[in-house]
Amino acid sequence: MRIACLLAADLPLAAVLRAQPELAGLPLAIVSGVGPRAQVIAISAEAARAGVRPTFSVVHARSICPALRVRVASPALERAACETLLDVARSLSPRVAAAPRCSGVYAAEAAVYLDASGVSSLFRSEEGFAAALTTRAQTAGIPAMAAVASSRGVSLLAARCIARGLSQGAQNVRSAAERFRAAGESTHEPQDTDTVLVLAPAEEATFLDPLPIDLLDPEDVLAEALTRFGIRRVGELTRLPRRSLVTRLGPGVLRLLALAHGEKDTVPLPSAAETRVEEGVDLEWPIENLEPLSFVLRGLVARLAERLELRGLVCGDLDLELRLAGGGCDTRRVGVSAPNGDPRTLLGVLRLALEHPLPRAPVEGIALATEGRPMRTDQLDLFRPAGPTPSALGRTLAELEALCGNERVGAPLLVDDPHPDAFAQSPFALPRSAPKTTLRPAVAIAALRALRPPVPAEVRAPRGRPEWIRSAVANGPIVGLAGPWRTTGGWWSPERRFAFDSFDVRTGDGNVIRLRFDLVHCRWQVDAIYD
Amino acid sequence: MPPLRPISSVSVDPSRLERLLRDLGPQVRRGALPSLPPPRCPTGIAVIDGLLGGGFPRGHLSEVAGAASSGRTALALGLLAEATRAGEIAAVVDAADAFDAASAVAAGAALERVLWVRAPHVRAALRSVERLLEARGFPLILVDLVGREARDACCPTVWSRLARAAAGAQAALVLLAGRRLAGTSAELALEMQPRRACFVGTPALLEELEVQAVLARTRSGLCGAAGRVASVRLRVLGSAA
Numbered sequence: 001m002r003i004a005c006l007l008a009a010d011l012p013l014a015a016v017l018r019a020q021p022e023l024a025g026l027p028l029a030i031v032s033g034v035g036p037r038a039q040v041i042a043i044s045a046e047a048a049r050a051g052v053r054p055t056f057s058v059v060h061a062r063s064i065c066p067a068l069r070v071r072v073a074s075p076a077l078e079r080a081a082c083e084t085l086l087d088v089a090r091s092l093s094p095r096v097a098a099a100p101r102c103s104g105v106y107a108a109e110a111a112v113y114l115d116a117s118g119v120s121s122l123f124r125s126e127e128g129f130a131a132a133l134t135t136r137a138q139t140a141g142i143p144a145m146a147a148v149a150s151s152r153g154v155s156l157l158a159a160r161c162i163a164r165g166l167s168q169g170a171q172n173v174r175s176a177a178e179r180f181r182a183a184g185e186s187t188h189e190p191q192d193t194d195t196v197l198v199l200a201p202a203e204e205a206t207f208l209d210p211l212p213i214d215l216l217d218p219e220d221v222l223a224e225a226l227t228r229f230g231i232r233r234v235g236e237l238t239r240l241p242r243r244s245l246v247t248r249l250g251p252g253v254l255r256l257l258a259l260a261h262g263e264k265d266t267v268p269l270p271s272a273a274e275t276r277v278e279e280g281v282d283l284e285w286p287i288e289n290l291e292p293l294s295f296v297l298r299g300l301v302a303r304l305a306e307r308l309e310l311r312g313l314v315c316g317d318l319d320l321e322l323r324l325a326g327g328g329c330d331t332r333r334v335g336v337s338a339p340n341g342d343p344r345t346l347l348g349v350l351r352l353a354l355e356h357p358l359p360r361a362p363v364e365g366i367a368l369a370t371e372g373r374p375m376r377t378d379q380l381d382l383f384r385p386a387g388p389t390p391s392a393l394g395r396t397l398a399e400l401e402a403l404c405g406n407e408r409v410g411a412p413l414l415v416d417d418p419h420p421d422a423f424a425q426s427p428f429a430l431p432r433s434a435p436k437t438t439l440r441p442a443v444a445i446a447a448l449r450a451l452r453p454p455v456p457a458e459v460r461a462p463r464g465r466p467e468w469i470r471s472a473v474a475n476g477p478i479v480g481l482a483g484p485w486r487t488t489g490g491w492w493s494p495e496r497r498f499a500f501d502s503f504d505v506r507t508g509d510g511n512v513i514r515l516r517f518d519l520v521h522c523r524w525q526v527d528a529i530y531d
Numbered sequence: 532m533p534p535l536r537p538i539s540s541v542s543v544d545p546s547r548l549e550r551l552l553r554d555l556g557p558q559v560r561r562g563a564l565p566s567l568p569p570p571r572c573p574t575g576i577a578v579i580d581g582l583l584g585g586g587f588p589r590g591h592l593s594e595v596a597g598a599a600s601s602g603r604t605a606l607a608l609g610l611l612a613e614a615t616r617a618g619e620i621a622a623v624v625d626a627a628d629a630f631d632a633a634s635a636v637a638a639g640a641a642l643e644r645v646l647w648v649r650a651p652h653v654r655a656a657l658r659s660v661e662r663l664l665e666a667r668g669f670p671l672i673l674v675d676l677v678g679r680e681a682r683d684a685c686c687p688t689v690w691s692r693l694a695r696a697a698a699g700a701q702a703a704l705v706l707l708a709g710r711r712l713a714g715t716s717a718e719l720a721l722e723m724q725p726r727r728a729c730f731v732g733t734p735a736l737l738e739e740l741e742v743q744a745v746l747a748r749t750r751s752g753l754c755g756a757a758g759r760v761a762s763v764r765l766r767v768l769g770s771a772a
Contacts, residue, residue: 387620388668396666400648400659408649412632412642423632428646434618444576446740446765447604447634449627449677473599480728482735504737504767506728512600512740528631530728530740530767531604 002126004116005099005155006089006133008081008144009163011110012073013042015081018141019281019299020071027052028069029061034284041073042108076280076365080303081142082110083278087310088136088144089114092129097270099156106217111159113152130196140306145195153259154204158197160215204262209235216256225249234260275313278369279304286325286362290354293363298347300368305343313372314341320350323365330359337401337409337427338394339373345395352402387430397428418489419498420516420527421454446530448514454525457515461524466515469507471526476508484517504530572671572703574609575639578761579721582746586610588718589670589703592694594748596711597723602742603707604629605638605765606723607673610705612639614671621671622646622663626656626679637768653679657689660704664696672697676708690716711747720748726762740765 008014012030017023027047031038036059043052050065062068082098089096095115102109116129123129130146137144147158199207211234213226226249231237237245238260245253279300287293308315316339322330334353336346350368388396400409410425457471468477483503490496499519506512512530517523571586580586587593587610595603607623614621616639623630628649632642646669650656653676663669690713697704706713711720726741746759 386668388666392666392668396662399662403655403658403662404648404650408651410647412630412635412645412647414632414636414642425647425649430620431641431643441637441639441766443766444605444609444763445634445637446602446767447608447638448631449599449604449629450631452628480730480735480737482730482737504730506730506737510598510600510725512725512728512737529599529629530737531600531602 002116002119002148002150003152003155004093004114004126004130004133004146004148005111005152005159006085006114006137006144006146007109007111007156007159007163008085008137008142009160010042010108011078011081012108013044014142014144015074015077016071017044018081018084018303019074019077021141023069023071026069027065027067028071029056029058030073031058031070032073034072038072072282072284074282076282076367078110080279084140084142084303084307084310085110085112085137085144087277087307088112088133088140088142091136091310091312092133093119095270099152102217104217104220105214106160109160109163111156113155116148126198127196130198134195136310140310141303143195145197147197147199149199149204149262150201151262154199154208154262157208157211157215157259158199161211162195162197164215208260208262209233209238213237213256216259218256219252222249222252222256275311275372276369277304277307277311277313277372278367279307280365280367282365283363286364288362290351290358293354293359293366294347294351296366297350297368298343300366301346301350302343304368304370305341305346308341308370308372311372312375314339314375315346316371316373318346318350319369320353321367321369322359322363323367324359324361325364326361328361330363335401335406336370336398337406338397339375340391340394340398341375342391342395345398349398349402390430393428393430418487420487420500420502421450421452423450423452449529449531451527451529454516454527457524457526459515459517459524461517466503466505466524469505469515469524473526473529474505474507474509474511474513478505479508480504480506480512502527572610572705573613574606575613576606576609576763578763579606579609579744582744582759582761583719583721586613587703587705590698590701591718592690592697592704592706592713592716593719593721594706594708594711594713594717595721595723596708596747597742598709598725600728600740600742601723601725602740602744602763602765603677603723604634604675606721606744607675607705607707608635608638608640610671610703611635611645611673615641615644618644619670620644620646620668621673622648622669624648624650624656624659624663624672624674626650626653627675627677629675629677634768657693660693661696664693664700664702664704667700669700670702672702672704674704674706676706676712678709680708680710680712687714690714694718717748718750719746721745722747737767739767 016030027050028044029040029047029052030042032041038058040054040056040061047065047068052061052065058070086096086098089112093114097113099111099113116126119129123132126148130148133146134144145159145162147155149155149158213232213234242257281300315336317336318334320332320334324330332353334349336349411428413424413426415422415424455472457469459466460468466478481503484501486501488499490498497520500516502514502516505515513526514528516525516527569588569590571588573580573586595606597603611621623645630647648659650659660672660674663672694716722745724743726743728740729738731738742763744761
């Protein structure tokens with residue numbers, strides 16, 4: 001089995017740069033908290049060139065580099081970046097697993113393992129596959145390196161080698177790049193051969209031999225003991241007898257030995273892929289107004305849509321969680337009627353949802369989640385008039401529902417209900433079949449305009465026949481009258497019971513209306529106008 | 532008579548041509564193909580279609596204004612029926628919340644091809660229209676603002692914006708209102724007037740409405756040979772039916 005490891009070496013930095021790409025190329029430091037004494041935990045290459053180092057305080061770092069941009073490390077952003085790395089891996093392999101986060105020197109790392117068996121038929125070579133991985137990760141905003149080997153441990157060590165730019169590793173990288181170029185790859189993905197490393201099973205032992213022992217990430221006590229014994233290279237460790245090592249250094253050394261020997265993994269990689277996608281951001285200052293909140297949401301939505309696209313999904317209903325200043329949380333479910341992946345539409349829907357009602361306090365953090373849905377497929381017809389494209393229609397329906405309300409957009413339905421006020425809508429979808437042949441009426445038909453709700457009327461009706469009306473839609477003496485026609489229904493339920501006597505009426509002001517007397521509530525109403 | 536030479540082989544002295552053009556001045560115009568009349572959405576009511584020269588023009592904003600019981604809605608449903616019968620998708624943006632599905636079916640509309648947007652107010656209705664025009668593919672959009680004109684006043688510039696958007700989407704945008712709203716942005720305005728209602732028989736039945744349509748405005752000057760006024764009888768399929 002062949003395993004690829006996709007490694008983001010500096011996750012806090014990558015997570016911030018993914019959310020704020022405008023900071024790329026500037027001296028940037030990620031710090032552990034707010035305030036001048038907060039410790040620098042990650043730096044950009046520009047900041048490193050200016051002399052800033054991790055573990056400096058913010059004051060110290062700024063004294064060395066006045067132009068330094070400082071951002072507080074955000075767990076929400078890091079979580080989203082890790083998930084993105086998984087999405088990148090899932091877009092190229094069905095079996096994917098996140099590596100457990102390390103502590104100590106490699107605490108800033110995030111790694112993902114994926115099954116690389118049989119990829120040569122798709123990418124011509126494993127180098128091409130690894131290059132495709134790094135390119136997709138870069139496109140998703142996370143600089144990463146990829147290595148392919150026979151086990152998870154060796155692939156992780158190889159990826160760490162690239163990240164640390166070790167001489168031996170670099171040599172291997174170059175050789176892999178040369179092999180890659182010599183193979184004359186022509187995959188569809190642009191390739192970056194400086195961040196990939198492929199180890200053939202036969203050359204793994206040779207590769208591991210000269211690597212420094214700290215690449216295996218030993219615990220502090222174990223690392224100290226190994227240094228005391230003068231063991232600095234992986235090869236020096238593997239040449240020692242296993243039993244004696246365990247006797248002297250304890251069982252913790254077995255993990256190092258397994259890694260150093262490149263032992264194969266027994267647990268297979270999982271294949272199930274979740275469809276839920278989450279993005280979040282912790283704000284450094286609370287936001288009170290909708291406009292700056294929309295600005296933050298735009299980035300979140302764009303990243304969410306990007307990740308869904310990696311999975312070949314589009315956005316369903318959105319779960320928005322706003323963490324408010326002073327404690328408390330504002331949770332909203334924002335309906336997206338027609339699943340779509342257009343960030344502009346999704347942002348519009350979110351904005352409209354936030355307008356009514358506005359958050360009751362300034363917002364300190366935002367979490368946005370959605371359940372990915374498969375894209376809608378539709379076969380268009382050459383012989384029918386072209387309607388809106390399915391994606392444009394989906395986007396438009398979502399926007400219309402956000403504008404007018406969820407229950408107010410759809411195709412009209414004929415309702416099988418005797419109540420004169422009954423009406424219904426069904427979800428609108430592009431009809432797949434040709435329209436039914438309906439006969440054009442021989443004469444023009446007068447239409448009814450429904451009044452929803454019916455307009456109350458004051459009617460003078462001696463002997464039960466209306467003679468004079470006053471209402472918001474028609475007034476004056478009644479000059480033409482037809483009816484009554486009685487409609488009843490809902491007799492089994494006191495709440496739904498209705499009985500109307502309806503009249504077609506022409507009033508003195510020229511209106512032709514449908515007037516009814518509600519026998520249950522004893523009142524006159526105008527429920528429609530002939531037009 | 533000497534044989535005619537083909538035009539392409541005639542050598543033209545550029546300076547002489549320039550002088551000729553200068554002398555002729557504004558009498559010379561750049562050549563262009565004559566503009567074709569825009570495609571039309573028929574209403575299915577012969578006299579109205581005759582009045583409009585075939586129906587409401589696509590790619591333009593048109594208006595139908597008039598008092599209650601003047602036949603505005605019947606005209607709109609006729610448009611809807613013709614469009615859906617041709618297999619097209621139509622949208623009804625209904626700020627008045629007055630659309631009656633049974634009347635639409637009686638007029639011959641295919642309801643599954645109608646997108647009904649029940650806008651809660653005029654502002655939402657106009658924004659919905661903009662979205663529909665942006666989506667492209669809705670060749671007919673009816674906007675019903677009857678009874679909402681005074682309640683939700685809107686900025687007059689919105690009509691010119693919608694007219695431009697309709698031209699971009701090549702959609703017939705038809706506005707229904709109690710009075711004319713779009714002014715000079717409308718390509719065509721039809722004013723409807725109620726004439727009489729006929730009650731016949733014993734007991735009496737409302738049989739038909741007689742209305743009159745007046746072509747109040749047409750920007751292109753293209754209108755039917757029927758003149759500017761037409762009388763229409765609308766059969767009532769009312770409560771008794």
